[in-house]
Amino acid sequence: MMKFSEAKGHKVVDKSTASTVGKVRSLLVDPGSCSVAALRLKKSDRGEVLRWGDLIAFGVDAVTIGDPAAITELDGDLKALRGKRGRLLKKRVLTTGGDELGEVSDVEFNPGTGKLTAIFLQDGEIAGERLVNIGSYAVVVKEEPAED
């Protein structure tokens, strides 16, 4: 598993030329599937986004891609994720019961699938399977089962 804070700054390497074509600036999250939809890049001549499906791997030290042409400008469905909706850090977390748990301080994801696996708050963490949805106002998570 990898945290967003660790993923930031990863270099993006083109497999065919073995050269660095950019660096990860941030991750765009798809609220519906609660997974990483794309990477936003910096220091890239070709564009600024790379869709998750175009990656070969999100490795420990680098992101590898097969074709730099996959790097495009931010448009279409991804544009909607750039704003408040696709951002997670510092967003409030609400349970389905209407209680606020805190603010997101970091997010953990599975580098193999892009699926979010945990949300970290200033104090405590929330398992990825409790995620319900990500909205512009709050990240909604399932209520913790009542303690006996």
Next chain:
Amino acid sequence: MRLMRTSDIAQRPVVTVAGEDVAQIKDIVYAADGGSVSGFTLAGRGLFAGPLKEGLSWKSVAALGADAVMIADEAALEPTDSVLGRSRGGEGSHGNVLGSQVLTEDGVALGTVHDVVVAVDSSQDGQCDVVGYEIVASDQMGTQGDKVLIPLPDTMAASGEHLMVPTSVRDFVGHDLAGFGAAVERFREHLGGAQ
């Protein structure tokens, strides 16, 4: 079951399960018999947003928490008139009690109503019951000016000027919400036994 002051519910955001804030609570609408909350009127989000044409009836509330009122989606909202319509006929019995004098059956004024306490049952078909009032105590209570909680019977008489409560309510006064739920239960049990 969870107790809340209705003054704390006002201004709370109304949030969909998708995490979008679509409104905030403006006023509490009480059922015709006054014993429960039947819904809410709403205002838009933001400092300068005015009242909305839509309201929220209690049956469309998925959960009422400490920080937000959760709904499934925006389809849960309905015209404010239809939310208000359900409470017509008994207006004023609980809806407009703030400032009323609480009077026991033996004629002692306990204080004036400062806030309404509800018990929220978030389960399916759960109610939002009016279970008590927070009152500013009179000198009869020995702690003049203090805010104390008094439990309510299921039904009671209210005129807008006075609220009549059983004399025995004085034995069940609470000082914070934490232990108040138990006091309400004991009080209602006590009344049930007396009848």
